[in-house]
Amino acid sequence: MKDEAEAGAAEPHAVELTVWDVPAAAEAGERFAVSVGAKCSAGCDLAGRELSLFDQKGYVVGTVKLGHDIWPGTEALYFAEVEARAPLEAGSHQWEAKIAGWDAELPHAPGSFPLIVRVVTPPDCEVTVRAIDREKQTPIKGARVVMHPYRAVTDDNGIARVRVARGQYDILVSGSQYLPACASVEVTADMITSAELDADQPWASPDEDPE
Amino acid sequence: MAKKRDTKPEERKPQESTSVSRRDFIKQGVAAGVGAATLGACASTPSAQGTSPDGIKWDYEADVVVIGSGASGLPCAIRARDAGLTVLVIDQNFDIGGKMLHSGGQVSFGGGDPCQLRDIAGQSDKEGFIKIPPLHKPQDMIEDTDFLFRDMTDWSVLDVAGNAPYRYNDRELHRAWADNCPATRQFLMDNYVRFTRIQGTHGTSGVSRARRATTFLMLGDKTDIKAGTVTRQDAGIQGKSSSHFAPRFMASAAKWAAPGAVWNGAALTRGLEFSAREKGVQFMLNRKMTEIVREQPFSGRVLGVRARYSPRFNPDTKERLESLWQNGNVDERRATIAIRARKALMIGSGGHSANPQFRSMFYPAFNEPAFVSSGWALLGPLGGDASGIITGMRIGATLAGMQQNLGISQSYHIPTRLATRDAYTDMLPGHPTFPFRRSTGITLGTSSYEHLIAVNQVGKRFYNELNLAKRHLSPIWPGGPRLGVPKPSLQHVQCDWRNCSPEWVKQMYNGYPALDAAMAMNEGSRPPHFYSGPLWAIFDRGTIERDKWDISPPFTADNGYFFSADTIEELARKIEKGHEFQRVPLSNLAETARKWNSYVDAGADPDFERGKDAPMHKIDKPPFYAASICPVWHDSYGGLRINGNGQVLDTQGEVIPGLYSGGEASGGGNQHGLGRALVHGYIAGSQIARERG
Numbered sequence: 001m002k003d004e005a006e007a008g009a010a011e012p013h014a015v016e017l018t019v020w021d022v023p024a025a026a027e028a029g030e031r032f033a034v035s036v037g038a039k040c041s042a043g044c045d046l047a048g049r050e051l052s053l054f055d056q057k058g059y060v061v062g063t064v065k066l067g068h069d070i071w072p073g074t075e076a077l078y079f080a081e082v083e084a085r086a087p088l089e090a091g092s093h094q095w096e097a098k099i100a101g102w103d104a105e106l107p108h109a110p111g112s113f114p115l116i117v118r119v120v121t122p123p124d125c126e127v128t129v130r131a132i133d134r135e136k137q138t139p140i141k142g143a144r145v146v147m148h149p150y151r152a153v154t155d156d157n158g159i160a161r162v163r164v165a166r167g168q169y170d171i172l173v174s175g176s177q178y179l180p181a182c183a184s185v186e187v188t189a190d191m192i193t194s195a196e197l198d199a200d201q202p203w204a205s206p207d208e209d210p211e
Numbered sequence: 212m213a214k215k216r217d218t219k220p221e222e223r224k225p226q227e228s229t230s231v232s233r234r235d236f237i238k239q240g241v242a243a244g245v246g247a248a249t250l251g252a253c254a255s256t257p258s259a260q261g262t263s264p265d266g267i268k269w270d271y272e273a274d275v276v277v278i279g280s281g282a283s284g285l286p287c288a289i290r291a292r293d294a295g296l297t298v299l300v301i302d303q304n305f306d307i308g309g310k311m312l313h314s315g316g317q318v319s320f321g322g323g324d325p326c327q328l329r330d331i332a333g334q335s336d337k338e339g340f341i342k343i344p345p346l347h348k349p350q351d352m353i354e355d356t357d358f359l360f361r362d363m364t365d366w367s368v369l370d371v372a373g374n375a376p377y378r379y380n381d382r383e384l385h386r387a388w389a390d391n392c393p394a395t396r397q398f399l400m401d402n403y404v405r406f407t408r409i410q411g412t413h414g415t416s417g418v419s420r421a422r423r424a425t426t427f428l429m430l431g432d433k434t435d436i437k438a439g440t441v442t443r444q445d446a447g448i449q450g451k452s453s454s455h456f457a458p459r460f461m462a463s464a465a466k467w468a469a470p471g472a473v474w475n476g477a478a479l480t481r482g483l484e485f486s487a488r489e490k491g492v493q494f495m496l497n498r499k500m501t502e503i504v505r506e507q508p509f510s511g512r513v514l515g516v517r518a519r520y521s522p523r524f525n526p527d528t529k530e531r532l533e534s535l536w537q538n539g540n541v542d543e544r545r546a547t548i549a550i551r552a553r554k555a556l557m558i559g560s561g562g563h564s565a566n567p568q569f570r571s572m573f574y575p576a577f578n579e580p581a582f583v584s585s586g587w588a589l590l591g592p593l594g595g596d597a598s599g600i601i602t603g604m605r606i607g608a609t610l611a612g613m614q615q616n617l618g619i620s621q622s623y624h625i626p627t628r629l630a631t632r633d634a635y636t637d638m639l640p641g642h643p644t645f646p647f648r649r650s651t652g653i654t655l656g657t658s659s660y661e662h663l664i665a666v667n668q669v670g671k672r673f674y675n676e677l678n679l680a681k682r683h684l685s686p687i688w689p690g691g692p693r694l695g696v697p698k699p700s701l702q703h704v705q706c707d708w709r710n711c712s713p714e715w716v717k718q719m720y721n722g723y724p725a726l727d728a729a730m731a732m733n734e735g736s737r738p739p740h741f742y743s744g745p746l747w748a749i750f751d752r753g754t755i756e757r758d759k760w761d762i763s764p765p766f767t768a769d770n771g772y773f774f775s776a777d778t779i780e781e782l783a784r785k786i787e788k789g790h791e792f793q794r795v796p797l798s799n800l801a802e803t804a805r806k807w808n809s810y811v812d813a814g815a816d817p818d819f820e821r822g823k824d825a826p827m828h829k830i831d832k833p834p835f836y837a838a839s840i841c842p843v844w845h846d847s848y849g850g851l852r853i854n855g856n857g858q859v860l861d862t863q864g865e866v867i868p869g870l871y872s873g874g875e876a877s878g879g880g881n882q883h884g885l886g887r888a889l890v891h892g893y894i895a896g897s898q899i900a901r902e903r904g
Binding site for chain 2: 016017018019020021022024037039071073074075076077092116118142144145146149151170172173176177178179180182200
């Protein structure tokens with residue numbers, strides 16, 4: 001204990017942050033939530049520690065206290081969900097998650113993590129994308145549809161509905177174990193389109209050329 | 212946890228007797244020789260332990276000594292035995308087969324070989340296993356050996372990366388190869404090897420005709436090579452286990468043969484091995500050839516070899532690994548012995564893909580010892596180590612075809628398998644060598660690279676990940692523009708300048724130098740070696756959820772080739788601490804991940820132009836993972852120079868009396884795989900038989 005205290009006095013524990021589930025396209029002025037996690041380099045219990053989100057101008061836009069649970073699959077990542085309101089101006093906004101350091105008990109250094117909040121004007125069109133297995137002509141569930149910055153995932157019927165603003169887009173569609181497909185579209189109103197995907201084939205070894 | 216060896220000593224599957232002592236070797240050699248001799252003079256009895264007139268104290272002697280029990284050594288041994296010669300095969304490994312055992316068992320011959328003729332006639336195999344009709348039209352298989360020879364030496368054919376796979380094939384070698392293809396196919400079938408329907412053609416085995424058949428067995432209640440059956444347990448259980456019989460899962464061959472048929476190189480290897488043992492070929496395993504003994508250092512006849520004991524032990528139990536079958540084994544454990552080859556010595560010990568020092572002479576980037584040859588676990592560190600080539604050079608043999616290592620995609624490449632050093636195969640627990648690798652690896656399709664970023668040893672990206680595992684396919688039948696050949700199938704014109712005109716090349720070029728980028732020097736490459744260092748696939752929980760990767764054991768293990776961490780920074784630290792070849796910190800990893808995520812936000816990747824063909828995904832959801840990306844040098848091209856009879860040549864182009872070689876130990880051909888090695892073994896054995904007088 002004494003050695004640890006002396007070591008702690010000499011070297012504060014580092015606290016590393018990470019942020020995920022940031023929306024790909026947050027509507028201007030709308031509330032959204034992100035997940036934040038923090039881990040002490042020595043695995044200390046961080047439950048109850050306060051974490052804040054700062055916007056591009058340095059103002060606090062959200063605050064949360066870390067929960068008692070560890071994020072599944074990690075060793076000691078304490079996490080919480082913090083809410084904030086998207087800026088009114090469309091575009092990319094550089095925010096930062098921060099946790100202040102503290103000296104009580106074992107000293108811990110402050111930590112920070114940058115994140116980008118992409119703000120869009122409210123979408124006014126809906127693009128329905130149907131992902132289909134080209135050979136079997138069956139729907140593909142769970143396919144990713146990206147019309148940057150908008151994203152969606154197909155449902156059990158292979159259908160994804162992406163709300164976008166009018167404009168020119170590349171539609172990228174990919175499914176698990178499928179080769180991706182891409183097409184360019186001009187969205188001026190609600191529309192329906194489909195993407196036929198070819199199955200990918202893992203090569204067990206080069207001896208087994210698919211040819 | 213990996214399983215221990217799957218059989219206890221008392222459970223091993225003896226065909227006849229157990230391993231023999233030196234005294235028994237004499238008795239059995241005589242009995243087998245009388246029973247199995249089919250050609251020429253009576254077999255002379257091998258003698259053990261004596262001093263020959265050359266003054267060397269030999270511990271063993273046989274008419275023919277074969278180094279290596281793989282795709283060239285085993286056929287050579289059987290051919291020589293068929294001629295009534297005593298044959299001793301020594302192998303550095305604990306089991307038979309070399310890389311043939313873990314291969315796909317896909318064999319491209321041609322020239323009107325028996326499988327082509329069978330399919331042209333619409334017939335089944337002699338045992339009636341094949342139930343499906345031929346897969347190709349007769350005109351796609353009709354050819355002769357002249358046609359095959361022209362195809363295999365066609366100077367005009369290029370692949371889509373601009374390489375010429377047939378231009379530099381040695382003419383004498385490939386004339387002999389083509390002429391012996393039909394006979395070799397028949398020979399294999401006469402020695403318990405079953406072939407499926409002809410289906411396509413192997414890489415570098417020609418553009419003009421379908422020539423490939425795959426070796427198979429039928430699932431049955433027991434493993435019986437004579438009956439052509441294998442149990443499900445021995446064939447492996449998909450996603451769960453391999454076996455001592457087959458180090459890789461034997462998949463269904465229903466589409467090529469019949470329901471219940473299973474395929475890969477185990478069907479080929481175990482069939483040949485069974486036949487060899489049945490005919491009385493003797494095997495001395497755990498024995499590494501270290502020196503070729505010649506009458507004079509650089510002249511005279513080859514007399515024999517010296518070889519050292521090279522056992523392998525299970526890293527967990529410390530028990531010595533044992534071969535699947537033991538009849539005909541000579542269990543010699545002395546440190547070093549001398550073995551006399553009265554008639555011939557055949558080097559079938561494999562190539563140089565596992566020797567960083569040797570292989571880097573031809574591709575300097577591959578001096579990196581982190582990256583191994585295929586079969587690293589199966590064969591151990593002595594497999595493919597160039598020793599057969601080097602010992603040949605020491606007694607005056609010359610080399611051929613070393614430049615043919617370059618540009619062949621089947622040779623070195625980035626496998627689509629992460630998290631294992633032995634990335635060439637998907638071996639599961641159950642084979643005795645699984646404890647050396649401890650993980651099967653995560654097998655992906657190329658599309659799955661959408662979900663990761665790949666970094667070098669300092670944590671920087673180096674290539675468009677979507678193209679990382681792409682490799683240009685070889686121009687093979689049926690050809691066509693997608694494979695770099697202007698006209699497909701029967702329309703293809705051999706040796707035509709239009710196949711390689713600049714206009715055509717510009718039109719069809721589609722090469723991906725991903726491996727070169729992966730093995731490029733970086734900030735962590737230090738003199739004198741400038742190693743490029745390990746490569747890492749970085750991904751997160753989001754990847755697992757989206758693309759349904761299975762990262763549970765046995766696909767990954769705590770073996771230094773897979774890491775999980777709470778943060779990216781921690782991941783970098785774990786890799787540096789836990790990976791044996793991570794010589795420098797991944798100091799850029801966190802910044803690389805941050806930059807990547809910003810590119811995803813922006814919808815564009817200015818570094819490597821991702822985002823145009825497939826969605827990009829952030830790496831941001833913990834836990835974070837790192838899985839090794841291990842380039843593999845699969846088979847090597849270039850080695851001892853041989854003539855059309857399999858005889859090794861010296862620097863003057865003269866035959867070294869008594870010395871033969873084939874397969875990867877030899878050079879002069881760009882043909883990938885079993886088709887080359889098997890015929891070489893057949894040729895060498897046939898020539899030895901002819902010269903026995």
